[in-house]
């Protein structure tokens with residue numbers, strides 16, 4: 001154990017040395033702060049960022065684990081019904097191994113056709129479509145989860161299958177063919193292919209009255225899974241706060257919202273599930289243009305949310321969806337009215353730490369200790 005840590009530290013230092021002299025805070029890394037409390041800190045990373053030595057060095061320095069941003073999704077892995085392309089995901093897996101970082105899996109099935117394989121909606125499932133769809137899904141999970149069974153320690157088995165508008169399961173190509181059993185098939189197959197990995201349901205239900213139906217739908221799904229003995233270990237709370245892509249901007253975590261959100265999280269832990277924050281960022285779409293004011297609002301909202309979440313000893317990992325603003329998916333998603341670049345992540349575009357990094361560090365420092373997952 002101590003050997004593993006010192007190897008990690010050595011690797012992190014060599015990563016830091018590769019930063020070409022860029023100024024780094026002379027502080028403990030976010031992952032080091034997290035580890036003191038039994039937590040882990042990580043980020044999503046696209047394969048394209050591997051060529052950016054400054055950014056990948058920063059990731060190796062700050063993080064204990066990475067998750068491929070898109071490279072394990074069907075639309076990257078499955079160029080056709082017959083072929084798998086593991087190239088980009090394998091490059092990220094190699095980077096994680098070389099830098100001594102953990103590797104998360106996202107996701108075995110993003111159950112939304114607009115984010116699935118392009119060929120899937122027109123695919124001919126033949127005369128026994130239900131059987132053929134089941135075979136395709138099982139084969140996908142066995143192949144993908146099996147390939148990384150020794151490296152991926154937790155998988156988002158299913159991503160976003162609850163429709164926020166209705167709380168029901170989304171009607172997708174595979175969902176229509178297989179019915180609700182689709183979800184159970186995925187978890188059982190993942191368990192068989194990667195018996196040591198923790199299995200997670202991941203979704204973007206959020207705090208706020210607008211999100212009540214989504215939260216309720218997720219609880220209903222989780223209750224069903226538990227009642228049927230489906231192997232699930234945790235709920236992944238994406239944690240895209242500040243207002244979703246299609247919803248009203250949210251600048252504060254009000255007392256009423258905190259109460260409702262706690263009630264939701266309490267139900268989840270009451271089912272014996274652990275918790276992860278899998279995709280944390282703060283959408284500053286409607287925050288002030290002034291950089292200092294905006295960064296302060298982002299940091300304050302983040303601190304309120306993280307303090308509440310870290311109170312739960314069931315929370316085992318915190319991952320951000322990008323460590324620096326230049327890699328944030330939010331830049332191209334629902335832009336600001338004034339056209340200014342967004343500032344949703346802990347580091348700015350020049351890889352300088354922002355108040356959000358300090359807020360995350362402070363939240364880790366204030367968090368109670370918990371039993372580690374790793």
Ligand code: XIL
Pocket residue numbers: 069070159238279329
């Ligand atoms: C996003 C990526 O960041 C983008 O690069 C891609 O174009 C679309 O997907 N919830 C999720 C993630 O579960 O997979 C999404 O990632 C962001 C929202």
